Amino acid sequence: MNFIKKIFFGLLGIIALALIVALFMPKEYAVEREITINKPIDSVFNYVKYLKNQNEFSVWANIDPNMKSTFKGTDGVVGAVSAWESKVKEVGIGEQEITKISEGKRLDFELRFKEPMNDTAMGFMSTEMVAVNQTKVKWGINGVMPYPMNIMLPFMNMDQMIGKDLQQGLDNLKAKMEK
Template sequence: MKILKGILFTVLGLVVLALVVAIFVKKEYTVERDIVINKPRQQVYDYIKYLKNQNNFSKWAKMDPSMKTEFRGTDGTVGFVSAWDSNQKDVGKGEQEIKGLQEGKRIDTEIRFIKPFESTCSAYMTTEDAGLNSTKVTWVFNGKMNYPMNLMLLCMSMDKMIGGDLQIGLNNLKGILE
C-alpha cells in the first residue's frame, strides 16, 4: 500500500509541476517565411489577394485534390470565406476569411480549423518592393495555445511543423508567377 501511495503522490506531483510550469510558458507562436518573386509588386498582390488562388500554390490545398471546397462572398474583398472539407486528417475541415486588405501591400486572414481539432489563428501575406520588378512576399501565421495546452510548445516547434509547408507554398507561388 505504501508503494501505491508513493506512486500516486509522485504522479500527482508531476501533474501539479506541469500545470505550474505551463503558467510560465509562452502561449503565442509565430511562423514566418518569405521569398523574392521576379514580378512587380502590384501584379503579385493582385494574385495573392484572391483566396481561391491559394488552391494553386498552397501545400495544404494540394494534399487532397478531391477535398470539397465552398466559397462565400466576393473573392479579394473583406469578408470572403474559403472553406474546405477533407477526409484526410492532415487536411481536415476549416475555413479562411479575409479580415483586412491594404491595397498593394497586405492581406490579413483568419483561419478557423474545425477538424481534426478546433483552433483559430491569424495569417497574413505582405508584398514589398525588392528591386526593379521584384517583390518580396512574406507569409506569416500567428497562433495561440491556451493554458494548459501551451505546455506542448516546450516539446514541439510550430516553426518546424508548418514553416516548411509555408516555404513550399511560396516556392509554388514563385513558379506560377514567374
C-alpha cells in the same frame, strides 16, 4: 495499499508540477517565410489576395485532390471566406476569412480549424517592391496555444512544422508567377 498511495501522490505531484511549469511557458507562436518573385508588385498582390488563387500554391490545399472547397462572399475583399473539408488528417476541416486588406501591401486573414483540432490562428501575406519587376512576398501564421496545452509548444517546433509548408507554398507561388 501504501504503495498505491505513493504512486497516486507521485502522479499527482507530476501533474501539479506540469501545470505550474505551463504557467511560465510561452503561449504564442509566430512563423514567417519570405521569397522574392520576379514580377511587379501589383500583379503579385492582385494574385495572392484571391482565396481561390491560394488553393493553386498552398501545400495544404494540394495534399488531398478530393478536398471539397467552398467560397462565400466576394473573393478578394474583406469578409470573403474559403472553406475546406477533407478526410485527410493533415488537411481536416476549416475555413479562412479575409479580415483586412491594405491594397497592394498586405492581406490579413483568420484561420479557423475545426477538425482534427479546434483552433484559431491569424495569418497574413504581404508584398513589398524590391525593384520594378521584383516583389518580396512574406507569408506568416501566428496563434496562441491555450494553458495548459502550451507546455507542449517548446517541443512542437512550430517554426519547423509550419515553416516548411509556408516555404514550399511560396516556392510554388514563385514558379506559378514566373511562368
